Amino acid sequence: MARTLGHTGTGPARELVMESVRLSEVARSAGTPCYVYSAEALLSPLRELQKGLAPLESTGPGAPLICFAVKSCPNLSILKLLAAAGAGMDLVSGGELARAIAAGTPGERMVFSGVGKTADEMRAALSAGILAFNAESESELDALEKVAAAENRIARVSLRFNPDVDAGTHPYIATGLKRNKFGLSKKELLRAVERAVSLPHIRVAGISMHIGSQLVSLAPMREAYASLRALLAPVNSRLKAPLEFIDLGGGLGIRYRNEKPPSIADYCKLVVKSFGKLPKDLPPLRILIEPGRLISGPAGVLLTRVLYTKEQGKRRFLICDGAMNDLIRPALYEGFHEIVPVTGPAGGARSKMDVVGPVCESADFLAQDRMLPTRIQEGDLLAVLDAGAYGFSMASNYNSRPRPPEILIEKDRFRVIRPRETLDDLLARERALC
């Protein structure tokens, strides 16, 4: 739960507040379902990372760069807030590039990840002057060479290393095992370096890595960092000019339920320890990281209202206006999100229930077998916590449901940063064609 969430009042007048705003007031004004984010909760992990990695400034060329993984929460106002606080952006599509540019991120603070960049995306990223393409295959290098040659530019590349470590996370969000489609093994990576050196419009400037998401232990990172360190000398020996940076990816987990993820401070200590001092024959390297969930996850909640309650045998259902199309994590990854009533007293009797939405799928649940206050009834407002990352970002129009609005809280004020989609938005592109 974000540090900026708390309660005001007592007994029946007890209410959930984010920063200094009552969430019931936001729901009244914006309607439900809606996503609500705290600016302070977005900025505080960014600042902690900046502070924790600051010791690297003296050992590396250039300050460490924290590239926010845009995919986790791509709203323009949020990107603008983070970019203004010094963040760079980790992109995976031309769409995310357009967002990062619109949010005012300088090109030299952007990296472009992903296994399937198209020529158009490469062209757009080159013209934005991005810091690096995190390249994932030799075919991609060849394609990038072609685009860069036609544009008469040099593409700076950071080859993605797959260290084959088990990140111990949900298989759908693990990326650092040999069987995953991501990155290159040591052998393949060294071959790719040799190939890149022969391509006149490619410059290998870095090595990148991302072993998975929602990691709750530092052990796999420690192991992956050691493999990466061992790769630096052989890569450098094949290059004309030495590597400039390494990009360690994102993946640090958050506490959704009872996980005990490492603190930001301990994570930073590991990075500083692993890369602050490199063997003497290696030139110093700038450090990049690509956190997403860590920054946006705890900063957002999904507000939803109970439309109906229903008893079916022993099961009790809270049927809400928020559904799997709004937040797909429970259905897709069995993701756990804490759910709390927005108003009403603490404590009291609890019973097991399923929190479900109106979508016609049995996988349409926000929670199953969850102990919640028995007093919850029709019309009550619920907050689904830690929904800022991969929440709105993965929302869809399934069942022709307009996507919810997004609201940003700054201290005692709130504003809509994306309006609720309308039925007109949904039909407009087809209407003229039928």
Ligand code: LLP
């Ligand atoms: N860098 C790369 C190359 C990535 O693929 C990802 C996430 C990140 C950084 C950011 O990872 P984070 O710090 O947010 O863990 N939809 C899933 C998560 C998918 C993550 C995909 N890659 C979920 O809801 O759990």
